[in-house]
Every structure is written in structure tokens, then in C-alpha cells.
Amino acid sequence: MRDNLLFYGLAERVDGEKENSIALISDICADLLNIDDVRQYIDRVHWVGRRMHNKYRPIVVKFNNFNMREEVRRAANRLRNTRFALSEQFPKDVNDRRKALLPVMKSAKRQGRQVKLVKDVLYIDGRKYEADHGPGPGVRGDQDDM
Structure with missing residues (x-):
């Protein structure tokens, strides 16, 4: 869990279409955190728990580079006043x-x-x-x- 971060507030597709979660995380990092090229540092991305109506499930993101994970974590204050948040996974x-x-x-x-x-x-x-x-x-x- 040392290399994982949890992202909160991301909406899932409800129509059953396949979703590229890595692209979703990459877009959040580029647009809101001002960190480009995160995609190459991500090993895995998956939603946590069961899908529930009108609830956002967190997304676990496993980074293959601890320094990039820390850069993303330290930029979390830029998510203030948005519906998004992130935290370490414990x-x-x-x-x-x-x-x-x-x-x-x-x-x-x-x-x-x-x-x-x-x-x-x-x-x-x-x-x-x-x-x-x-x-x-x-x-x-x-x-x-x-």
C-alpha cells in the first residue's frame, strides 16, 4: 500500500460502457494538479467496493514510482474547493x-x-x-x- 493513493469524487459511467480509469486519473492530475505525464507512472487503477446508486466509489491508484506518488500527494491541496480529494491508502x-x-x-x-x-x-x-x-x-x- 506504500505506493497507493485513493482518489475520491470521480463519477463512474452508468451506461455500462468500458471506462479508461487510467485516462480519468491522468486527466485529473493534468487539469487540477498541474502534473503532466502521470500515466507512465501508474501500474494499476481500480474502483473500490460495489457500485451504489448516487455514490462515488474511491479509486485506488498504484504508482510504480514513489517520487511521483509523493508529488501527486503533495499537490492534493489544489483539489480544495472541488468535489475531488485524495489520500494515502492505509x-x-x-x-x-x-x-x-x-x-x-x-x-x-x-x-x-x-x-x-x-x-x-x-x-x-x-x-x-x-x-x-x-x-x-x-x-x-x-x-x-x-
């Missing part, structure tokens, strides 16, 4: 730990603290957040304000 256990840290991260951000989530480790004001005792007063891990 294993389920890492995603579960990240999801559990989100309320703490949002609470710390509202307090004006410096917050960074790296893989499944949360840093608040440069110190690693520990669920038992935390980084200090003012940040509570038991809030459900998602």
Missing part, C-alpha cells in the same frame, strides 16, 4: 486508529494548537499524543465532536 487497523484520533485532533486545532497526524500517530505542539495522559491540559480525547 491498512484497516491504521485507518481505525486514525479515525479514533480525529476528535482529539479537531479539538486541539480549535484551541489553536499545532497538530500533525502522521500515519497513525498524533503530534500536538510537537509532542506525541498518548491516549492515557495526552500532551497536556486542554486537550481531551473523549470528545465526540466529529
